[in-house]
Amino acid sequence: MFDLSGHVVLVTGSSRGIGHAVALELARAGSDVVVHHRANAARAEAVRAELTALGVQSRVVAGDVADPAAVATLVRAAGDWKGHLDGVVTTAGVFRGDASPEVGPNDFLPLLRTDLEGTFRTIQAALPYLRKSVRPAVVTVSSVLGAHAGVGGVAYQAAKAGVEQATRALALELAPRIRVNAVAPGFVRTDMNRGGHQDPRYHAEIVAATPLGRWGEPDDVAPAVRYLLSLEADWVTGLVLGVDGGVALR
Ligand SMILES: NC(=O)c1ccc[n+]([C@@H]2O[C@H](COP(=O)([O-])OP(=O)(O)OC[C@H]3O[C@@H](n4cnc5c(N)ncnc54)[C@H](OP(=O)(O)O)[C@@H]3O)[C@@H](O)[C@H]2O)c1
Numbered sequence: 001m002f003d004l005s006g007h008v009v010l011v012t013g014s015s016r017g018i019g020h021a022v023a024l025e026l027a028r029a030g031s032d033v034v035v036h037h038r039a040n041a042a043r044a045e046a047v048r049a050e051l052t053a054l055g056v057q058s059r060v061v062a063g064d065v066a067d068p069a070a071v072a073t074l075v076r077a078a079g080d081w082k083g084h085l086d087g088v089v090t091t092a093g094v095f096r097g098d099a100s101p102e103v104g105p106n107d108f109l110p111l112l113r114t115d116l117e118g119t120f121r122t123i124q125a126a127l128p129y130l131r132k133s134v135r136p137a138v139v140t141v142s143s144v145l146g147a148h149a150g151v152g153g154v155a156y157q158a159a160k161a162g163v164e165q166a167t168r169a170l171a172l173e174l175a176p177r178i179r180v181n182a183v184a185p186g187f188v189r190t191d192m193n194r195g196g197h198q199d200p201r202y203h204a205e206i207v208a209a210t211p212l213g214r215w216g217e218p219d220d221v222a223p224a225v226r227y228l229l230s231l232e233a234d235w236v237t238g239l240v241l242g243v244d245g246g247v248a249l250r
Pocket of ligand 1: 012013014015016017018019036037038039040041043063064065066090091092093094095114141142143144184185186187188189190191192193
């Protein structure tokens with residue numbers, strides 16, 4: 001089940017956190033992986049070493065997904081490696097949780113450029129390489145906050161809502177050749193929210209709000225991405241798959 005032997009998949013933002021777990025999960029499924037980072041070259045190389053130990057081939061590419069020219073360059077490097085891409089996972093992203101009065105003039109658009117436009121530009125640049133695959137698939141990364149409101153972080157929530165609708169719009173536009181789905185994680189312990197999960201009060205609030213009674217780990221999300229890239233999901237497109245411990249039920 002969910003075998004990806006012989007695939008080559010670009011995972012943006014795979015130097016850390018959820019992207020890192022996705023890269024390892026895809027390798028366990030047999031896929032070669034292009035690891036991507038913005039600034040954290042040492043972490044990306046460490047991920048690459050883990051992938052090698054799992055017996056797959058890998059490459060590291062770098063670039064700021066908020067910069068369309070950098071996206072074009074990094075996707076070209078990823079695609080030219082094997083001449084095609086079977087999958088793209090757009091994990092790269094940033095979070096800001098500021099209350100609205102604190103959102104400065106240079107805070108809003110940069111977040112949208114990274115989380116929303118970066119997702120779109122990555123997929124757009126990958127299209128020529130995905131079209132060379134027999135069964136190409138894309139997985140974007142939203143958040144429970146893409147469809148369920150939280151207090152603070154308006155730009156982040158708007159960006160993730162945009163990612164979800166872009167996922168559906170691309171799924172329709174690119175069918176039947178390329179499937180496009182999203183995962184929407186709940187609260188997952190990574191560097192992105194380290195301040196939150198290390199604060200005992202906030203930690204307990206999230207546990208209480210999550211029906212399955214705990215924070216998520218990156219390894220909770222990665223198998224959903226593996227499924228959506230696999231042949232078993234061959235008739236699934238435009239889906240936003242919540243992987244959230246049930247927190248969206250509240
Ligand atoms: N953690 C959660 O609770 C949670 C919940 C729902 C959704 N998500 C989403 O899941 C995705 C991954 O989050 P995470 O928690 O794993 O984050 P993380 O641990 O902070 O890792 C972020 C990754 O994205 C890369 N990145 C950040 N900004 C970038 C940019 N401008 N250009 C290129 N790469 C960039 C980072 O590269 P460097 O290492 O080089 O900085 C890193 O690989 C994000 O889209 C996030 O919104 C997270």
